[in-house]
Amino acid sequence: MPNHSIQVIGLHKSYKQQQVLKGVDFEVEKGSIFALLGSNGAGKTTVVRILTTLLQQDSGTATVNGFDVASKPDNVRQAISLTGQFAAVDEILTGRENLIMIAKLRYLNNPRQIADTMLQRFGLTDAADRKASTYSGGMRRRLDIALSLVGNPQIIFLDEPTTGLDPESRIEVWKIVKELAAGGTTIFLTTQYLEEAEQLADRIAILHEGRIIAKGTLSELKQLFPQAKVEYVEKQPSLEEIFLAIVGKKEAM
Amino acid sequence: MEAVKKHFFTDISVMLGRSMRHIFRSMDTIITVCITPIAMMLLFVYVLGGAIQTGADNYVNYLLPGILLMAIASGIAYTAYRLFMDKQRGIFERFHTMPISRSALLWGHVLTSLVSNAISVIVIILAALLMGFRSSAGILPWLAVAGILALFTLALTWVAAIAGLSAKTIEGASAFSYPLIFLPFISSAFVPTETMPSVVRAFAENQPVTSIVNAIRALLSDQPVGNEIWVALAWCVGILLAAYFFAMRVYKKRV
Numbered sequence: 001m002p003n004h005s006i007q008v009i010g011l012h013k014s015y016k017q018q019q020v021l022k023g024v025d026f027e028v029e030k031g032s033i034f035a036l037l038g039s040n041g042a043g044k045t046t047v048v049r050i051l052t053t054l055l056q057q058d059s060g061t062a063t064v065n066g067f068d069v070a071s072k073p074d075n076v077r078q079a080i081s082l083t084g085q086f087a088a089v090d091e092i093l094t095g096r097e098n099l100i101m102i103a104k105l106r107y108l109n110n111p112r113q114i115a116d117t118m119l120q121r122f123g124l125t126d127a128a129d130r131k132a133s134t135y136s137g138g139m140r141r142r143l144d145i146a147l148s149l150v151g152n153p154q155i156i157f158l159d160e161p162t163t164g165l166d167p168e169s170r171i172e173v174w175k176i177v178k179e180l181a182a183g184g185t186t187i188f189l190t191t192q193y194l195e196e197a198e199q200l201a202d203r204i205a206i207l208h209e210g211r212i213i214a215k216g217t218l219s220e221l222k223q224l225f226p227q228a229k230v231e232y233v234e235k236q237p238s239l240e241e242i243f244l245a246i247v248g249k250k251e252a253m
Numbered sequence: 254m255e256a257v258k259k260h261f262f263t264d265i266s267v268m269l270g271r272s273m274r275h276i277f278r279s280m281d282t283i284i285t286v287c288i289t290p291i292a293m294m295l296l297f298v299y300v301l302g303g304a305i306q307t308g309a310d311n312y313v314n315y316l317l318p319g320i321l322l323m324a325i326a327s328g329i330a331y332t333a334y335r336l337f338m339d340k341q342r343g344i345f346e347r348f349h350t351m352p353i354s355r356s357a358l359l360w361g362h363v364l365t366s367l368v369s370n371a372i373s374v375i376v377i378i379l380a381a382l383l384m385g386f387r388s389s390a391g392i393l394p395w396l397a398v399a400g401i402l403a404l405f406t407l408a409l410t411w412v413a414a415i416a417g418l419s420a421k422t423i424e425g426a427s428a429f430s431y432p433l434i435f436l437p438f439i440s441s442a443f444v445p446t447e448t449m450p451s452v453v454r455a456f457a458e459n460q461p462v463t464s465i466v467n468a469i470r471a472l473l474s475d476q477p478v479g480n481e482i483w484v485a486l487a488w489c490v491g492i493l494l495a496a497y498f499f500a501m502r503v504y505k506k507r508v
Contacts, residue, residue, distance in 0.1 A: 077352040088343035
């Protein structure tokens with residue numbers, strides 16, 4: 001058994017005339033954070049949908065947790081969970097009811113207790129009995145991630161987890177991702193923010209026009225560029241740092 | 254696969270619990286479904302009824318079966334709506350990446366439709382009782398009526414599932430039910446078909462609503478049901494099977 005949680009070889013996918021994936025290869029090590037970086041329309045979501053058994057590839061193979069996604073989708077589903085681009089929470093149910101529902105669907109004992117633990121862990125205890133439709137974007141995203149973590153899946157897919165979030169919520173999500181990885185969970189994440197990949201990922205692959213054009217650790221990728229000339233520049237605070245300082249969140253990282 | 258099968262009923266009951274909560278948190282869905290048929294009943298009984306010759310001495314009795322079918326036809330539109338919302342909001346994707354039975358998702362919606370339509374049917378029958386509806390039928394005929402109505406609801410709910418799963422817009426998801434709501438007007442639900450011009454009459458006498466209405470009417474008034482009940486059952490089962498088949502096909506193709 002290789003030390004790979006995810007292995008993708010020669011993945012092709014077309015929608016009608018349009019070729020979205022033109023031979024994608026990569027592998028993700030167990031317990032690591034892997035970032036698939038690419039601009040809008042690069043095919044990131046298509047890769048995620050294939051790996052999470054929502055979509056069938058045209059050719060090539062993908063194995064997740066040692067099982068082929070096309071022929072053994074049920075085994076794959078035992079090991080994964082997906083947090084998609086849009087928070088997939090039931091808005092009419094409360095946060096607590098959402099968590100209990102997912103715990104029941106994972107056939108866990110004590111769904112109520114699991115819900116309580118998750119609510120506490122994600123700072124949602126006060127809002128637990130409010131309908132999810134009343135939640136802010138950041139709260140909804142936290143609930144969404146909490147739902148994905150019920151039952152402790154080994155591999156978590158996060159498809160653009162911070163798109164549309166304010167800076168504070170984004171940092172919160174980053175913190176959660178780091179904690180998860182520290183606990184041994186494999187994380188597959190897509191993002192269009194370079195900074196996010198830089199902050200989180202052990203390994204990065206860049207998807208461009210349906211192909212992986214570069215992959216490796218951050219320092220390996222940096223070596224692809226000529227040696228930087230050393231210059232001394234007075235560091236200006238970024239707008240994000242200013243914003244966070246004013247809002248009183250001094251480097252929550 | 255074993256595990257998935259074993260948990261099929263757990264999955265369905267969780268799904269049923271979920272969408273029943275949806276219904277009880279928006280009671281307006283049940284109220285809207287009841288109000289139009291009750292208003293229609295008032296209109297026909299107290300405004301138009303005096304001028305309609307049905308041969309029956311109690312027009313409410315004559316009218317009720319058609320009104321119930323109308324209520325069900327408008328009630329199932331909400332199933333299409335809820336399925337469409339699930340598809341739209343990404344909650345389907347969450348469920349589909351979990352090791353749960355895929356058809357349990359649809360069955361949860363279908364059972365919810367049965368329960369919510371049963372509630373509206375009971376409310377409407379209570380309203381009809383206030384307006385003078387009386388039945389001499391015993392337990393067995395009533396059970397038969399309940400069975401036919403349940404079968405009719407199931408059949409139309411699967412039609413609604415096709416609409417909800419394949420619609421591109423929210424309007425499209427519910428628009429399909431308008432012709433279904435209209436169907437009782439061109440049937441024996443409000444007036445005897447004998448008074449209609451021949452082409453209309455031919456349509457009215459051979460569409461499902463007429464045989465279902467006639468069968469329920471006969472059961473409720475303790476009359477012999479004859480062949481009508483078999484024609485009615487054949488329609489319901491036929492629509493049910495065809496709609497189930499297509500709904501499952503759409504479901505597998507779309508998700």
